[in-house]
Amino acid sequence: MGKVHAAAAASSCRASFPHVKIALVVGVCGVAPFKRSGEEIVLGDVVISEGIIQYDFGRRLPDQFVPKEGPLDSLGRPNQEIRGVLAQAKGISGRQQLVSEMARYLSILCQNPELHAEYPGVVYDILFEASYRHSEDQKLCEQVGCDGKLVPRCRLQAMGPSLAPAIHFGLMASGDSVMKSGEDWDREVEARDIVAFEMEGAGVWDILPCIVIKGACDYADSHKSKVWQRYAAATAAACMKAFLGFWVPSLYQDLLFAESRRKIALVGLGGIGKTQIALQLAYWIKEKKQDYSVFWVPALSRASFEQACVQIIDACEIPTADNNNAVESVRQYLSLERAGKWLLVVDNADDMQTVIGSIGVDKGMYRSLPQSDEGRILFTTRYRKVAVSVAGRNILEVPAMGRDEARSYLKEALIQEIPSSDEQVIDHLLTLLTYLLLAITRGSSEVFDMHSLVHLVTKTWVAENESEKEQSQAVIARLEETKKAVEMLEHVxxxxxxxxxxxYLHRLASEYELARAYLADGKTKKAVEMLEHVVAVEAEILAEGDPSRHLSQDLLQYCYERLEGAGAVMESKASVLGEEM
Known part of the structure; x- marks a missing residue:
């Protein structure tokens, strides 16, 4: 690929995604078989960059090449966040975890016969002395009969045929020219302690925060072979996957684990995915921060909170005094230093009265939460007012999914693939479900079992320039199976x-559509009940001249006229619409 093409790709990526935190350059490379320290590197091992130098950047003199090595000519070192991750991965436990995870992912890749990523075997890992040159370029050693003296490899002899790839950290040399000289890499290793030679890292390094992860496919000498390329690419990919486990998202690191923050709140609409985010975080902590305990309590009511505390006491065998209730026992225990590090998730903290309580009247559950320098509390709530009350400025707002994200999620959730002819009905359903994760999940499990109904809705789609309620009117009027339409809308x-x-306006629009479906199905009384609710709510939140209010009132008036003979209906009409329309 080369530095120029890599730089162009990185620049385009940065323009499209300006907030990229890290770029991983993954592929194959040539390696120095021995580090300056004497540590051995074999083919299939993986090298992770701690820095990059451009080994072909300098001056070409008549009898030699002089690289530029001034402070203004070299690439900068990784940023502090990347250096922290590298330090964690290089530690004894970190490296053991990295190697273990890489082996697991590599095993999965090797099981795919189309990748041809199996370990070629020790017999093909050949290292000639640096001074022995390949006699003819572009031909394999077997073709030209290379028979020079081999360098003994202690690691290959010790491990036998089932050699497991190792992971190395160090300085990489990057350039546009391929290194094919054992004598040259000998000099580079001795002079600058380089462990690998590759061709893309320097192009990305100054554009995006970058780590280069490459699998060793040759020894950067003239005896190159393509036998190792697929396996080396697989080991690099497996290492990249394992390395991502060490990359703590800045959200977790900055918001949740900063020393000054003890309480954090996720705020967003109901069904938007706050609980799912908290659950994902809980699993991440369980896997990556095993010194933490994770506790989960629902805040739907005081009773649910107390019941969760009882379960915590049972699970952790927390001693309780006779005069202490479960909530107080949990608070006291988690406030102790011996409780260790913990995360407490307070889910669905939506009701201010339940969470905060009233001064001098009711004690909210917030006052019963533990306090500890080793603990963190994560709240999920629909309301920003509650979030501010419990977490101050430490708030993360969870936005709704965009149209493309919602479409992708819905398609993955469906049991059977939706044909392209049904694309419009997907858009309509997502609009009804307001792009909320919970609604889409529930909708995909039930609504789309009625495939025939979906097909009918698709056929009856109307022009885009009509209003939302006019679209709904046209769709429902033309449905041949109104009862199925009612079932779908009732579920929504x-x-x-x-x-x-x-x-919420989307909820009111759906209720309006259901009222029309009831009317078309002959269930006028149900339509009246639904429309009375819609009209009453719209009267509180919409302006007097809003078209939606007029449409709802007109339809309700029509329903009243169909039931004119019922006295109770006339009384209801007067109270909802007024004496004069």
Missing amino acids: VETQEKILAED
């Missing part, structure tokens, strides 16, 4: 009632 409304506030 039921889901939205659980996750959306009463005055």
